[in-house]
Amino acid sequence: xxxxxxxxxxxxxxxxxxxxxxxxxxxxxxxxxxxxxxxxxxxxxxxxxxxxxxxxxxxxxxxxxxxxxxxxxxxxxxxxxxxxxxxxxxxxxxxxxxxxxxxxxxxxxxxxxxxxxxxxxxxxxxxxxxxxxxxxxxxxxxxxxxxxxxxxxxxxxxxxxxxxxxxxxxxxxxxxxxxxxxxxxxxxxxxxxxxxxxxxxxxxxxxxxxxxxxxxxxxxxxxxxxxxxxxxxxxxxxxxxxxxxxxxxxxxxxxxxxxxxxxxxxxxxxxxxxxxxxxxxxxxxxxxxxxxxxxxxxxxxxxxxxxxxxxxxxxxxxxxxxxxxxxxxxxxxxxxxxxxxxxxxxxxxxxxxxxxxxxxxxxxxxxxxxxxxxxxxxxxxxxxxxxxxxxxxxxxxxxxxxxxxxxxxxxxxxxxxxxxxxxxxxxxxxxxxxxxxxxx
Numbered sequence: 001x002x003x004x005x006x007x008x009x010x011x012x013x014x015x016x017x018x019x020x021x022x023x024x025x026x027x028x029x030x031x032x033x034x035x036x037x038x039x040x041x042x043x044x045x046x047x048x049x050x051x052x053x054x055x056x057x058x059x060x061x062x063x064x065x066x067x068x069x070x071x072x073x074x075x076x077x078x079x080x081x082x083x084x085x086x087x088x089x090x091x092x093x094x095x096x097x098x099x100x101x102x103x104x105x106x107x108x109x110x111x112x113x114x115x116x117x118x119x120x121x122x123x124x125x126x127x128x129x130x131x132x133x134x135x136x137x138x139x140x141x142x143x144x145x146x147x148x149x150x151x152x153x154x155x156x157x158x159x160x161x162x163x164x165x166x167x168x169x170x171x172x173x174x175x176x177x178x179x180x181x182x183x184x185x186x187x188x189x190x191x192x193x194x195x196x197x198x199x200x201x202x203x204x205x206x207x208x209x210x211x212x213x214x215x216x217x218x219x220x221x222x223x224x225x226x227x228x229x230x231x232x233x234x235x236x237x238x239x240x241x242x243x244x245x246x247x248x249x250x251x252x253x254x255x256x257x258x259x260x261x262x263x264x265x266x267x268x269x270x271x272x273x274x275x276x277x278x279x280x281x282x283x284x285x286x287x288x289x290x291x292x293x294x295x296x297x298x299x300x301x302x303x304x305x306x307x308x309x310x311x312x313x314x315x316x317x318x319x320x321x322x323x324x325x326x327x328x329x330x331x332x333x334x335x336x337x338x339x340x341x342x343x344x345x346x347x348x349x350x351x352x353x354x355x356x357x358x359x360x361x362x363x364x365x366x367x368x369x370x371x372x373x374x375x376x377x378x379x380x381x382x383x384x385x386x387x388x389x390x391x392x393x394x395x396x397x398x399x400x401x402x403x404x405x406x407x408x409x410x411x412x413x414x415x416x417x418x419x420x421x422x423x424x425x426x427x428x429x430x431x432x433x434x435x436x437x438x439x440x
Contacts, residue, residue: 145219341407344375
């Protein structure tokens with residue numbers, strides 16, 4: 001038995017075929033469906049479409065931030081060529097694919113910022129210094145930017161930002177809550193980077209990794225007016241019982257920019273598109289399809305149990321859809337960390353589903369992060385089926401104990417159900433897919 005599933009195949013290029021919709025075919029189909037959806041959400045076509053026909057009368061300075069930053073920047077250079085005078089790319093470690101002209105390319109920490117996050121922000125601020133009202137800052141942003149792109153306000157240290165980020169992550173706060181606090185401690189978030197670029201115009205192209213596609217939440221909105229309030233920030237501290245020094249409370253109570261007339265923002269990709277593309281591929285492969293939600297937002301283990309319960313209804317009663325069927329859910333769950341194990345939200349969702357699917361025949365669940373990473377692990381997510389828990393036990397593990405210890409990575413590894421894609425080059429939230437095979 002292998003220790004993980006590794007697939008890098010281009011799902012969109014795989015010919016559609018209608019197989020048996022049973023056994024190993026379900027796993028292969030799940031891989032094809034998810035990878036086809038991810039391929040359709042890659043940055044290059046999205047950036048090309050957004051830049052087509054646009055006029056840039058003065059200098060163009062490119063700043064690209066996020067897990068998809070390198071590929072977005074490369075696509076922009078392909079479109080605009082020498083019209084881009086200089087560029088800065090800030091992305092996650094191991095997400096750069098090499099030089100782009102003479103651009104400054106920096107890899108930094110995620111999900112918690114590090115010293116390179118500061119270097120990236122400083123390089124970007126230097127790049128937009130001294131521009132005129134005829135010039136344009138082309139700001140390309142994708143998921144992960146909140147951690148990767150940071151310069152704390154005066155009186156706030158990087159350790160303060162790291163500490164509050166970790167506390168929020170461990171408390172199960174969602175990304176909007178986390179960013180509501182982080183942006184108030186930063187001199188480049190909440191529209192402040194656009195202020196630093198004045199009087200130049202700022203054009204933002206965004207790949208959304210947040211539910212509802214709120215521009216002020218993606219990477220904490222460096223170039224857009226902030227819709228959150230200081231009152232919300234203080235409520236979030238109270239909700240999760242997080243205490244901070246008085247000096248940070250003072251910063252958190254300060255309001256953020258609410259108007260940025262020189263800034264234009266365009267959404268070029270989202271989880272809704274990810275789910276729609278998955279649905280198209282599933283239908284090609286002969287499945288009846290339902291997109292359950294594109295705003296999944298709950299604890300990962302709860303989502304796993306819920307999806308497993310729908311799968312059991314399909315297996316036992318052939319409803320709500322006629323089998324073979326595909327159930328699709330997109331969004332971003334959270335993990336409430338109470339144990340000391342290793343994993344990510346997609347792996348925890350899969351392990352939770354596996355515990356609820358024990359001995360269920362003819363069903364496969366696949367949950368992955370569209371960027372190819374899931375928590376502080378080397379996996380993108382995981383599979384679950386009716387035999388996952390038995391394989392874990394046969395290898396000496398205890399699936400329920402692993403779930404309680406937030407140790408989904410080790411448990412799924414024992415089962416051979418880890419999924420590794422490597423960095424995909426995009427980041428539009430997560431997708432969970434359930435395939436239920438033909439009735440026996």
